[in-house]
Amino acid sequence: MASQAKGLLSEECRDALNQVASYELHVSDAYLSMACYYIEDPEAPTFHTFFQDQADVKREHAKQFIKYLRKYKCKICLPVIKQRPDIDNWGTGKQALLSALQLENELNKLLQDLKASASRNRETNLLRFMKKFLDEQTRNISYLEYQLNYQKELEMSTQSEGQPENAAGTSAAAGQETESAGNSPSPPAQKVPKSAP
Secondary structure, three states: OHHHHOOOOOHHHHHHHHHHHHHHHHHHHHHHHHHHHHHOOOOOOOOHHHHHHHHHHHHHHHHHHHHHHHHOOOOOOOOOOOOOOOOOOOOOHHHHHHHHHHHHHHHHHHHHHHHHHHHHOOOHHHHHHHHHHHHHHHHHHHHHHHHHHHHHHHHHHHHHHOOOOOOOOHHHHHHHHHHHHHHOOOOOOOOOOOOOO
């Protein structure tokens, strides 16, 4: 393609790169807000560290996309993200995870769109550059889905333990009360995804 012969990126890819960089900063801002919201909580959820880590990781990703644009002497024009998350109150851990998953899915969509643009325009260097970001997105989404399922199981377990016992099942339940603590979901064994250097 003529654009690669000159060492330039296609306009479609430049626009998509700017969009991804801007959204990476947007997600970083949201994660920083989530991490700060839970930092004061002595019973902060286990995924609190994920929010802290990802705030830095997403900011670094944005820098890498901007450096890529500069490498090809492209104009950097980051679009403003109009859909700002409600950063005053993230609510329960489950609500924060849902918000984080929504942000990660939208970022994944933007990355997939960039990949499609790069493929259409035969931008092989860009496709190689993006691979690590796409792989990391898959890991992050899997981690958040896992954490969300764990929170739902924990919520269901807590609700079932708090239900009143009926008169017929009182003696059976009394014998199981000591075992009920062992039936609650165990903390997630899945590790927090590490970012690629």
